[in-house]
Amino acid sequence: MLTGAGERFFAAGGDLLDLANVRDEAATLAMTDEARGALDVIRCCPVPVLALLNGDAIGGGAELALACDLRLQSAHARIGFIQARLAITSAWGGGPDLCRLVGPARALRMMSRCEMVDAPQALAWGLADAVIGDGPVGADVEAFLAPMLACAPQVLRGIKAQTLAARRGEPYEAARATEQQQLLATWLHDDHWRASEKILSKAPR
Secondary structure, eight states: OEEOSTTTEEEOOOOTTTTTTOOSHHHHHHHHHHHHHHHHHHHTOSSOOEEEESSEEETHHHHHHHHSSEEEEETTOEEEOOGGGGTOOOOSSHHHHHHHHHOHHHHHHHHHHTOEEEHHHHHHHTSOSEEESSOTTSHHHHHHHHHHHHSOHHHHHHHHHHHHHHHTTOOHHHHHHHHHHHHHHHHTSHHHHHHHHHHHHHSOO
């Protein structure tokens, strides 16, 4: 789980002072490749990565949030692709992520209007997966995580592999092959047989 410090920002994006000398094509591409590569590590992590938006996620910070698999958004937090205020577009893979999550029309609306989307709207649009009202260590986060933490690690990895295949836009048959590989890894695991035996032991004979 990724989160920020305090309650104001999850992540505020790139540092304009650090980026002030990025002024030609080669430097711009290098900056983009480096930052996108960092976010790709999150996207391709073999286990689910959750973003806990303790505060606003704006610009590159919104791209970081969308690089994660799921987003838990504090009730006061907002998420905004506000890059157009700097007369630029998204840079680190967040644009395609946004289009995938909310569809191209809403993505265009959010980016061109620099909208700051609050938690209820984010939940309705699929930008957020839960609204957290009691902080990062409260009952809301605990309740959301409990079913996931009950999954065996190899099962979470198998689920992540399938969703990553979809995120990458892999062909249908390739996605089916990934599903089959992950089923083999989980079906043949001792955890599966223990879970099956536990259920069968309670069944009427």
